[in-house]
Amino acid sequence: MMRIERITNGIVLDHIKAGVGIEILKLFPTELLRTKIDYASYVDSPSMHVKDIIKIENVDVNPATLLKLALLSPSITISIIRNGHVQSKMTPEIPPLVEGVLTCTNPKCITLLESYLSSRFHVSWNADGRIRKQCAYCEHIIR
Amino acid sequence: MGSFSGRHIIDTADLATEEILHLVEIANQLQDMGRDKARHVAAGKVLATLFWEPSTRTRLSFESAMFRLGGHVLGFSEAASTSVAKGETLADTIQTVALYSDIIAMRHPLEGSAFAASTYSRIPVINGGDGAHLHPTQTLGDTYTLLKEKGRLEGLRIGFLGDLLFGRTVHTFARLLARFGAEMQFFAPEGLNIPEYVRDSLESAGANFKEREWRLESIEDLDVLYVTRLQKERFFSEEEYLRRKNSYIINKEALSKAKPDILILHPLPRNEEISVDVDPLPNAGYFRQAEYGLQMRMALIAACLGVVA
Numbered sequence: 420m421m422r423i424e425r426i427t428n429g430i431v432l433d434h435i436k437a438g439v440g441i442e443i444l445k446l447f448p449t450e451l452l453r454t455k456i457d458y459a460s461y462v463d464s465p466s467m468h469v470k471d472i473i474k475i476e477n478v479d480v481n482p483a484t485l486l487k488l489a490l491l492s493p494s495i496t497i498s499i500i501r502n503g504h505v506q507s508k509m510t511p512e513i514p515p516l517v518e519g520v521l522t523c524t525n526p527k528c529i530t531l532l533e534s535y536l537s538s539r540f541h542v543s544w545n546a547d548g549r550i551r552k553q554c555a556y557c558e559h560i561i562r
Numbered sequence: 563m564g565s566f567s568g569r570h571i572i573d574t575a576d577l578a579t580e581e582i583l584h585l586v587e588i589a590n591q592l593q594d595m596g597r598d599k600a601r602h603v604a605a606g607k608v609l610a611t612l613f614w615e616p617s618t619r620t621r622l623s624f625e626s627a628m629f630r631l632g633g634h635v636l637g638f639s640e641a642a643s644t645s646v647a648k649g650e651t652l653a654d655t656i657q658t659v660a661l662y663s664d665i666i667a668m669r670h671p672l673e674g675s676a677f678a679a680s681t682y683s684r685i686p687v688i689n690g691g692d693g694a695h696l697h698p699t700q701t702l703g704d705t706y707t708l709l710k711e712k713g714r715l716e717g718l719r720i721g722f723l724g725d726l727l728f729g730r731t732v733h734t735f736a737r738l739l740a741r742f743g744a745e746m747q748f749f750a751p752e753g754l755n756i757p758e759y760v761r762d763s764l765e766s767a768g769a770n771f772k773e774r775e776w777r778l779e780s781i782e783d784l785d786v787l788y789v790t791r792l793q794k795e796r797f798f799s800e801e802e803y804l805r806r807k808n809s810y811i812i813n814k815e816a817l818s819k820a821k822p823d824i825l826i827l828h829p830l831p832r833n834e835e836i837s838v839d840v841d842p843l844p845n846a847g848y849f850r851q852a853e854y855g856l857q858m859r860m861a862l863i864a865a866c867l868g869v870v871a
Contacts (some may be wrong), residue, residue, distance in 0.1 A: 433837055435707060465818075502766055527672055527673045527694070529678045529692075531672075532672055535653065556677050557695055558759075560759070
């Protein structure tokens with residue numbers, strides 16, 4: 420079994436939907452170059468069957484990043500580690516309207532040409548429990 | 563029901579069913595008023611028609627509607643001749659034009675552009691088409707057409723024939739008809755069927771609809787046939803286009819198999835999909851449809867300006 424080491428200061432991202440961890444790592448481009456990151460994919464999980472886990476040392480997360488993390492994997496739990504202890508643990512809430520965080524992938528969407536427009540997405544849940552992110556401008560649904 | 567005064571018209575989905583019926587009432591009132599009286603309804607008001615892409619029919623219909631209400635019109639009909647060509651943003655264009663006019667009708671090639679414009683406008687914005695996305699004034703005009711010609715929407719059996727993938731008029735119209743309990747049948751060449759998101763929204767609305775292959779006898783039990791253009795560039799090959807297009811032509815002979823009072827509609831412009839031999843028949847509703855579209859645009863302009871109740 421793969422071992423994920425304890426960290427002293429940083430964040431632990433747990434209960435990530437299996438396979439989505441690689442997308443989450445893209446939110447930390449600077450840290451990928453300068454700090455220690457542990458990433459385990461498809462780890463056994465009693466509650467989720469399988470999941471991804473990421474630990475990043477010496478990093479803080481702002482509210483916008485928290486929201487991006489939750490939009491990528493709504494099941495995620497984020498623990499802030501200080502001096503070897505869990506200072507706080509959270510599952511960010513996703514509001515029904517998300518502004519300025521996501522980018523529309525429809526090449527004909529007005530937000531791509533008029534880049535000053537703040538992106539807006541209506542967030543809802545499909546019957547199968549999957550998250551649905553729909554552009555408020557062009558109605559395109561992004562993955 | 564909310565007031566229309568000062569309101570933007572971006573998507574028919576934003577309008578409650580009773581609001582749509584109220585617009586129909588306003589359109590009727592304006593026609594009953596007669597031309598002389600109607601010419602005073604929006605006297606002194608200015609409509610800006612901002613068309614970033616060419617559209618003869620929709621633009622002229624908006625302009626005619628405003629002239630018939632006694633108002634004035636300014637605007638542009640292509641981006642090349644405007645400050646847009648100098649790099650001006652949509653937001654700046656809208657905020658400036660809002661100083662010169664009382665209401666805006668716009669068409670733009672990008673999807674979501676009318677909604678974006680509405681967020682920067684202090685005067686009403688009416689969406690005259692945003693890319694392949696929405697065309698609410700066409701839909702409202704088509705709804706008005708059916709009510710005037712057939713007197714009802716509920717239970718009407720309506721066939722849609724042609725390119726149903728790229729035809730935005732069909733997408734918005736079908737979603738609205740689902741609300742009114744019409745029965746819909748979609749006939750499209752392979753690969754040009756209604757898009758999945760439209761099918762999904764019709765299914766989730768509990769709409770009564772079927773997708774079928776077009777045969778000559780398909781016309782037999784329809785009350786209305788809504789035809790759209792088959793565009794050559796949508797086919798994989800010229801051969802495929804030529805093979806398909808003849809089977810999708812509505813002519814006098816095809817109508818001989820239909821109910822005597824079948825109504826033939828088309829958002830226009832047409833190519834060869836409706837033969838000119840249909841034009842003299844009372845079933846040919848497409849030119850009357852363009853006139854009802856104009857009357858509905860009069861109602862929309864007057865309602866959003868707040869000059870009618």
